[in-house]
Amino acid sequence: MVQPLENILVLDFSTLLPGPMATLMLAEAGAEVIKFERPVTGEDARLTEPKIDGESIGFAVLNQGKRSVAIDLKSESAKAVLRPLLEKADVIVEQFRPGVMDRLGLGYDAVREINPGIIYCSITGYGQTGPKAAVAGHDLNYVGDAGILSLSRGPDDHPTMPFGLVADIGGGTYPAVVNILLALMARQKSGQGVHLDIAMSEGAFAFAYWAHAEGVVSGRNIESGGSRLTGGLARYRLYTAADGRQIAVGALEEKFWQAFCNVIGQPPELRDDWSDPEACSAEVGRRLGSKPSTHWEPLLAAADCCCTVVKTPAEASVDPNFAARGVFDRKLNIAGKEVQSLPLPIAPEFRSSRKTVGRAASLGESNEDYGAEQPDTQ
Structure with a gap:
């Protein structure tokens, strides 16, 4: 054409x-x-x-x-x-x-x-x-x-x-x-x-439309790393596995969050990351850090919960999904x-x-x- x-x-x-x-x-x-x-x-x-x-x-x-x-x-x-x-x-x-x-x-x-x-x-x-x-x-x-x-x-x-x-x-x-x-x-x-x-x-x-809504229109103070999209919640953070690889947890919606918690065995009393985000994230970090990314990757993929292992640029260039799409x-x-x-x-x-x-x-x-x-x- x-x-x-x-x-x-x-x-x-x-x-x-x-x-x-x-x-x-x-x-x-x-x-x-x-x-x-x-x-x-x-x-x-x-x-x-x-x-x-x-x-x-x-x-x-x-x-x-x-x-x-x-x-x-x-x-x-x-x-x-x-x-x-x-x-x-x-x-x-x-x-x-x-x-x-x-x-x-x-x-x-x-x-x-x-x-x-x-x-x-x-x-x-x-x-x-x-x-x-x-x-x-x-x-x-x-x-x-x-x-x-x-x-x-x-x-x-x-x-x-x-x-x-x-x-x-x-x-x-x-x-x-x-x-x-x-x-x-x-x-x-x-x-x-x-x-x-x-x-x-x-x-x-x-690129930070939510910060405009929260920090400008609403007038709230946004602390570094304290918002829901910058690490303020346990369900949207980077964690390090036992082999040093990072895991991107993007389980914002409740159904994804619960599915993720089920995979890692997060205790019910530490799943409410809105009321006590630090205690919740500390336990998530401890559990993900207890095993290598190779252990977690297939389990998280099967759960389909918006959680993935962070790739390097070289790894991304040979990713099967990108390859299939040319x-x-x-x-x-x-x-x-x-x-x-x-x-x-x-x-x-x-x-x-x-x-x-x-x-x-x-x-x-x-x-x-x-x-x-x-x-x-x-």
């Missing part, structure tokens, strides 16, 4: 993670993505470890299937290269601090004069306006400012780091893709483009070696049918195609 974003041209001025993952999703759905990078070194992600024969795995995973143009955006020659692309582009994704693209002559107002239908997506930490618009930050800062880092921060002497890049991906990449697609639909009706102001710190709020079937070529491609939340019906997605372009590989000077690699 025809891919939904076929014939959509995306100009990608973003770096590192949020923007590149967004344009990767668009490319997977059929868009043509041209990635613009600084000459000589390219974007910083090309330099990151680990590498295969000198090629960054992290960069390749996020930039497969895109074209690369190495260009100095401050140069006069850049205008001649970019003008025809700006005239026909559908989407621009940029990730500079507010005002940078304006100073380069590539801000929304300037591009809109050339192309009124342009969908211009700016991804920043704190948005295009406001007192913190120009403040530097990374994912850790954004989730901290959004209040969600405080919900499960661990002990003071060994704070717990977030397991995933919630603000970068959940607050940046996903809102960017969703709003770009909405803007494309709106343009079909109006013919007009739009400037999308994506703030990663704001996008992070949705999650890791698509392959990526890095320096001539075929590896698993990053699973993306794009329905198979909207992606190309080929199993090998391709590779990340070498720096400036497409310069000649767009009339740009060949990049200096020295």
Whole structure:
């Protein structure tokens, strides 16, 4: 079938993670993505470890299937290269601090004069306006400012780091893709483009919707690890088995909780984790810690009570369920070696049918195609 974003041209001025993952999703759905990078070194992600024969795995995973143009955006020659692309582009994704693209002559107002239908997506930490618009930050800062880092921060002497890049991906990449697609639909009706102001710190709020209801609307104080979804109840916690493997107990509903308690032999007087959560969780921890995860895993699976052994990334990549669904079937070529491609939340019906997605372009590989000077690699 025809891919939904076929014939959509995306100009990608973003770096590192949020923007590149967004344009990767668009490319997977059929868009043509041209990635613009600084000459000589390219974007910083090309330099990151680990590498295969000198090629960054992290960069390749996020930039497969895109074209690369190495260009100095401050140069006069850049205008001649970019003008025809700006005239026909559908989407621009940029990730500079507010005002940078304006100073380069590539801000929304300037591009809109050339192309009124342009969908211009700016991804920043704190948005295009406001007192913190120009403040530097990374994912850790954004989730901290959004209040969600405080919900499960661990002990003071060994704070717990977030397991995933919630603000970068959940607050940046996903809102960017969703709003770009909405803007494309709106343009079909109006013919007009739009400037999308994506703030990663704001996008992070949705990931703790319950904290908004409890800590903001209701005005209750939420202690670290004290809420029902951050370890405040015995039925929704991580426990360590005798072999050191963790068991994720997610038995929120009463029927699952009772089924779990039956498996581990939790005494009736210690099953009420609402009235005395600490005593209840201590006994659960003692019982799960008395035997290895290999003992508990089949019993918990048979009970179907939302309790599982925590897998490593390597174990997850060969999980039979994911294998049956073809999650890791698509392959990526890095320096001539075929590896698993990053699973993306794009329905198979909207992606190309080929199993090998391709590779990340070498720096400036497409310069000649767009009339740009060949990049200096020295």
